[in-house]
Amino acid sequence: MEQKKHNDRTSNRFLTFYLEEEVYGVHISDVKEIIAMMKTTPVPKTPKFIQGVMNLRGNIIPVVDMRLKFDMPSIPAHMYTAIVIIKLGEKQIGFIVDKVEEVINVEEEHLSIPPEFGSHIDTRFIKNMAQYKQKVVMILDLLALFGEEELTMVQNLSKTASEA
Structure with missing residues (x-):
């Protein structure tokens, strides 16, 4: 079933959002x-990009400030600030973004691999670059965005918080 989902019409559909002036997609x-x-409730001894955890209809979900994850300055929440709830395996993670834009459908010929910037710039978390209208959208590889150790820690936050 999962395989089919990526071969039909949904295969190139992405939710886009802004962090500063940059457009990202998942x-x-x-x-x-x-x-x-x-x-959100802060959790001690976690990396700065982890805002804390929230209770969403009885589920404890870790929340990541995507600005801090991408080494951008943090800003106070405003009218357009949103939390995108992402499924990673059996777990859910909330991503704080500046503004959710839209769901886009990108034709295969408008997707490309990210350019190489040299060994000092880590672009492993960018799965594709999508050309959409007059914008370039960076499509995120959610598993690569977090190292395995970080991902395990973030996913374990929901267990720890719900047991407390």
């Missing part, structure tokens, strides 16, 4: 929902 099949910014 595969629509990885998105569970989009919610307005809500209060």
Whole structure:
């Protein structure tokens, strides 16, 4: 079933969002929902990019500030700030973004691999570059965005918080 999903019409559909002036995208099949910014509970001894955890309808979900994850300055939440709930395996993670844009459908010929910037710039978390209208959208590889150790830690936050 999962294989079919990536071969039909949904294969090149992405939810796009902004961080500063940059447009990023995630595969629509990885998105569970989009919610307005809500209060999070900080978790001690976690990396700075982890905002904390939130209780969403009884589920404890770790929340990542994507600005901090990408070494951008943090800004206070505003009217357009949103949390995109992403499914990674059996777990869910909330990504705080500046503004959710739209769901786009990108034809295969408008997707390309990211350019090489040399060994000092890490672009492993960018799966593709999509040309859409007059913009370039960086399609994120969610598993590569977090190292295995980080991903395990973030996913374990929901267990720890729900057991507390």
